[in-house]
Amino acid sequence: MTPPDDPGFGLYVHWPFCAQKCPYCDFNSHVRFGGIDEPRFRTAFLRELEHTAQRLGPRTVTSIFFGGGTPSLMQPETVAAILDRAAELWHVAPDAEITLEANPGSVEAGRFRGYRTAGVNRVSLGVQSLRDDILKSLGRIHSVAEAKAAIEIARTTFDRFTFDLIYARPKQTPDEWRAELREALLIAGHHLSLYQLTIEPETPFAALHAAGKLIVPDEDTAFALYDVTQEMTAAAGLSAYEVSNHAAPGEESRHNLLYWRYGEYAGIGPGAHGRIVPDGVRNATSTERNPESWAALVERDGHGIIEDTPLTRAEQADEMLLMGLRLSEGLDLQRLAQLCGAPLPGKTVSELTQQGLIETIPGTQRIKASGSGRFILNEIVLRLALDLPTEKLPSAAE
Template structure:
């Protein structure tokens, strides 16, 4: 059975003001202890799954490239020792511009990584400063250029809806990124999450967030420019050249199986969704003490699994094959949602052909959360 593998590195040079991910700043000693525990955990979790074929591997964070290339390659070698990694596996590493240079990227490519995902976010220095990013626009340009030389497959992450951002600054960032020739672009709307410094700044009136209309305008602007440059809009926030869709993320959106290793990493195996201990020190202690690292687990019944499958699939241009999902989960989705399906088509929110429901990029994807909620009830 083909399976994805996610490996989490929870450390960063600094914590961005908008970030609510499981990440943070840590001393070198803790980072090295975590690396050792991570490799031990990979052996324990992955070796019993030796009958599975690993089709994708994704090193995410945090900032995996806070570690030297040799450490990252060492973790990848541990994975290969424990499991059958397909010859054509997509092996991605996330990176931030301030943590890579040409030599490091070449060493990572030589060590087996096949794809690099760079967290650029913006090529406007004022926007980067507001977000609390550790790199400058020039450093980001250098990193993308170096990645382009080292890797055949690179992706760039961007953020829109940054307070103070304008259509002109967003167009300038998009235009420069297109000229740097990435194979894949992820463009995310800025979310102001509770318990982040950005949320506190907004609550205190220090920062004025952009309204929904501005976000929609930036979303449409990204679509127009990237599609015009030959990218396919294959998921709400993701664009790719032919054959360069992120295969690992497609595993998530198709609700297929994956194993997560590392602090806070999630897994979905044999119908069970689980997540690991999130705190890095507690995770290390659990691994070293040979205690369970899984903090939460839930077995999904047919109806819950169907709802999740639809929610995830509707994020993609592929859409949700309701008949296939019904057969797999033992529920009749079409019969239970006939009125909803007819209304979605009538309103131009979705198309529905031969059992496949697809949200329209122009309107439906903007309403994804509201539509998906109808199927989760």
Template sequence: MSTIALTPMLGGLRELPPLSLYVHVPWCVRKCPYCDFNSHEVKGGFDEDGYVQALFADLETELPNVWGRPVRTVFIGGGTPSLMSAGAMETLIQGLRARLRIDPDAEITLEANPGTFESDKFKGFRDAGVNRLSIGIQSFEPAKLASLGRIHNGDEARRAVEIALTHFDNVNLDLMYALPHQTLVQALADLDTALSYGITHLSAYHLTLEPNTLFAVQPPANLPDDELSADMQEAIEQRLTEAGFEHYETSAFCMPGKQSRHNLNYWQFGDYLGIGAGAHGKISYPDRIERTMRFKQPTAYLKAVAEGAPAQSRSKVARAGLPFEFMMNLLRLTGGFEARLFAERTGLPLVLIEPALREAEAQGLIERDLTCIRPTLQGQRFLNDLLTLFLKE
């Protein structure tokens, strides 16, 4: 993995990390009650051509901050970006390539929901340059989908997978477990259905009642208790291991060599431009690391873009906060990370967090040698407790 060399600065970065691009499309057919992402229900459609041009204008405000740096991956998320037409997607990807040094073999992921699947449309996405799909299946069981407020049913979920695999070799399926009224048998049945298609990547998420969601205000009834939820997690992990999948991140599983390159860059504390309504970004400079956030409401975002100032906030990550931010990402990786990455990505010496590392090791939450630091199985299960140790630093 190549990087751009810099003149060393005291307390700064010697090299810039790899760079990715995140593009946010904020519209959905319907807002799911568990969703805490920046998504807004479509009412009468949206001006996709106008939004694409706004994305270009947004990107151009950031170009001076990343000029000359290659872009390794692109992720088009939402919302439901698969609501866009294939023609608009082609215009978007061509415009991004015209403005950025996107690698010829870059991983370009599109998030999609089963309720938006049409075979010709997804062939058009592939022709436009998308080479990886991430599909929000959540469950194949109609009653569970209804309890989650999804707009698709079980048959549409199956059809979506079939269409995706017709046009794409690289497909991720999102599944949820610990759903209302769900049994262990039902959770594993969803998993077995997903595996029956021969997929190479799967994300398995525990249903969480996030703040500022409808489920937080009106929790669904008959959620599995902690013991049953833990049994589901362990059974899912075991079934996937038996199927040849590697558990490489807290919620991510893949066949060998099929990791999400874009998400790995997040988890390895790489850089990413974030454009679109509500998008977040992280950009490193020789002497600082900055985080950016776009305006969330689409109308406010479009107005800000028109005024030439799409970023609602741009803030420097405090030196004292860098260890926690780094560990919050890297300790999600079940295989851990090379110890040298701490200094490379933060500009700080590893000795700075030695007290926290020793305490984590004493509690059985990490294990390490001269080159690698990794969470133990207990550290993976109690990740928040592990991260708290670095928050103290």
């Protein structure tokens, strides 16, 4: 695994199709009831990979993540073609983590074996709840029985696996969550992702929330649910290495750590985002969100990128603060100073520490958000960012 001071280089591959759109989801996902032309999209993925490699030059790939959408709707042959082409274009580290997201309803043992043969060595299952009535209210199309079956297939097929649950749901109590989480920990591997439900703009849940028909737990209840989460996962040996992610030591998601450590990653596919460093300048990239329009752009230009913006040092500092403070290992202040061209003022750090919102990690030049600070992370980042240099310094790589 790459050390904290060497985040590595990753590829994010976005498969934008789902069998059904969930009412809480604001990801770039699309339903195509008439089916899709998978060979066309496979060819487009390969072309965009080639364009990215030509632009970036040599890299050592430390992680590849197939996200979505529902990547487990892809044929294993498509996954294999993408991984094979990536290995032709770059050096892929022998211990590279290669993750594929899957929905339990689309899990088949044969298909999972196909992904394993293609090179996938880690799977992430979108379970979301271990209660059938809750799954229905979340718009999920799988059952608890299917979720548990998928977990067992993942356990016996891949070296590593994880699954997601959503809590802080309407009317959920700490006792109810404690019982569900206890059940989850009994069947978990060495990693769990546990997310509080958030109401995302322009989703069906947002409309219900605005109409008063969907009420999420208040702040005190949400905090109590968070406390239950931290207590139970820590007791099970899966402590929080990030706000919503829990793992045994050494079992953290390497690809997600790359994001939070502010590493370099290329986004491939419709609606994929990237942070790449061509020619020593860090750029924010994003691709066309509509799948068919993206494919047409790739066929015409070799890529579907519609945003490619150099980031100022101030913008990079803001992003690094937001990412790094999420981690239990904290944010490297020396690296931040190198990026910004100036150190973070000690006065603000002292004030936030005295208020119990951030903590200095003993023996290091690192700070992290405290348990209570994680609830107001955006406010902490804003306060720290206001004390960083405000002039529009030129973008630069570290």
